Amino acid sequence: MAKRIGILTGGGDCPGLNAVIRALVKGAILKRGWEVVGIEDGFDGLLEESKMRPLGLNEVRGILPRGGTILGTTNRGNPFSYPVEKDGKLEIVDISDRVVDNISRAGIDALVAIGGEGSLTIALELMRKGVPVVGVPKTIDNDLLETDVTFGYNTALETATYALDKLHSTAESHHRVMVMEVMGRYAGWIALESGIAGGADVILIPEIPFSIEKICESIERRRSRGSRFSIIVAAEGAMEKGGNRVVKSGPDLRHQVERLGGIGEYVSRRIGKCLDMDSRVTVLGHLQRGGSPSTFDRCLGSRFGIKALELIEKGIFGEMVCLRGTEIRSVKIEKAVRRLKLVNPRGQMVNAAEELGIMLGR
Secondary structure, rough: OOOOEEEEEEOOOOOOOHHHHHHHHHHHHHHOOOEEEOOOHHHHHOOOOEEEEOOOOOOOOOOOOOOOOOOOOOOOOOOOEEEEEEEEEEEOOOOOOHHHHHHHHHHHHHEEEEOHHHHHHHHHHHHHHOOOEEEEEOOOOOOOOOOOEEOOOHHHHHHHHHHHHHHHHHHHOOOOOEEEEEOOOOOOOOHHHHHHHHOEEEEEEOOOEEEEHHHHHHHHHHHHHOOEEEEEEEEOOEEEEEOOOOOOOOOOOOOOEEEEEEHHHHHHHHHHHHHHEEEEEOHHHHHHOOOOOHHHHHHHHHHHHHHHHHHHHHOOOOOEEEEEOOOOEEHHHHHHHHOOOOOOOOHHHHHHHHHHHOOOOO
16 A cells, blocks of 8 residues: 655754655655655644645755755644643643644654654654554754764754854954854854864853853963954854853743743853953844754754654554664664763763863863
8 A cells, every 4th residue: 555654853953954855755755655744844744734744756856955954844832731722821732633634634653753752752642542653863962862973963063053153263363252152052063063173162051060260360371472362163052050041032932932032141240250351242133043054963863763764664663763873773763862961071072172272161
């Protein structure tokens, strides 16, 4: 019997999503003769039939170098915890049964969920309600367990490193402290690796609470050696010892996760009070999510898509494809989402940074 697979992209966008979609469509149609349904706007698209559309070869032609996702995405559509307005008030309700029914009515034999920890947790819950699901790991944060790397991370890392290269010249010209804030949520991978690659002097990551006094002492030591500028990379989830994370807004009924941001300004302001140096802040923000994916992310996304098809073909569900060394394999989704993959504060990467003379706030 001919198969019909559904594809959705959930959570924040990132480079390489279109590479996965393209691989799934081409592999399904050209080699297997399957039908493909694209589901728009993440899990929200499973609520309305109008947001499900056929994906053929024409629909994926030319999308490989494009950033973002042709299907659209959202990081708010959790059918197990969905905000609904009743009598002028927002209430959180479980509409997952409606989603399961819509998947069945659409004739979808298997659902490929492309997303990070949050989206894959939702996919796992749908699997437990009888939906055949295969997961594909996506996040610029690189914080998913059981895969060596997620697609999207490499491109974000290149963007951050490129920005650091440019900041060096203006920092040196004006003898300034330049603070660059990067994404990553509760994981410091982007900050740590871009900081090493971009020659940062201080790197602040969530896994190592920092001391402003020690940062200032480190910058003063650089000045005493003749270095009249310093570069600081701060992960958005970094926080001071004994303090709290800097957030733009906390969770509420509609936005059920906190919005991080502002650590760069916080660090710059604190440094300005203890050092006689001009300080400036650059917040990369969504630049890290945008743009054409790197060669690595295009290849990895394509390989992930083909592996997802192979799992469906074998009737293996509830698994997430993953990279182990140089091989694409798969692992139970529940293993991949049991906790975040964070930087080891005593690991080799941190040790390498400190050996290079980079100060990590401690």
